[in-house]
Amino acid sequence: MNWIKRIDWTAWIGTIALIICFREGAVWLMTQLKHPELGNLVGLIALLITLFIWRNVHKLPARLIDTNNKIMKESAFAFLPVSAGSLIMLVHMGKEIPAFLAVMCISTLIPLWIYAKMAKRWL
Template sequence: MDDLKKIDWTAWLFMLGLIVLFRETAVWVMTQFHVPELGNLVGLLALLMCLLVYRRFQRIPTRILDTNNTLMKESAFAFLPVCAGSLITLFHMKDIPVFLFIMVVSTLIPLWVYAQMAKKWL
């Protein structure tokens, strides 16, 4: 029960609200351009750019940084069902090398680039 008292609920609600706001706005904007699939990526990059501009003029509060770090660590568990579904799909595919190449190019490389940008500029 003490763990619940240590949680900074205001920072959590602010961070989650900020993420949802940027994502939904980006999805809406990209839908206007008839490519809603890019909404998540555009929202992520827009949030990163806004944080970079904010950091240029002020320090990002420690509460927000701690909440973001916790959120990123805990959200890794959200990918477990996706991984299980991918493995099931892999066993039924005939073009596994092509599929793996597409996965690496479209997922791992952009995530690595984003992590490097965030580490350097945030």
């Protein structure tokens, strides 16, 4: 029970609320523009731009950075079901696997790598 007292609940709630507000706002905006599928991406980009501008004007709070690091570490487990589903799909693809893997590398790994480089340098 001691670990509950050590958690910075204000920072956790604030960080999660910030993420949710940007995401939901972007989904609403993109729905109004008839492209709701772009909501998550627009929300992520808007949050990154906002944090980048904030960082140039003020210093980002250490509480926000620490909480974000913990969320990123723990959220890796959320991708396990997706990975299992992808593995099942790969088994059924046969000859289309090389094309699928090429698309996955281009559309997933490269943007994540670029995002990590940007975050390391600017945040």
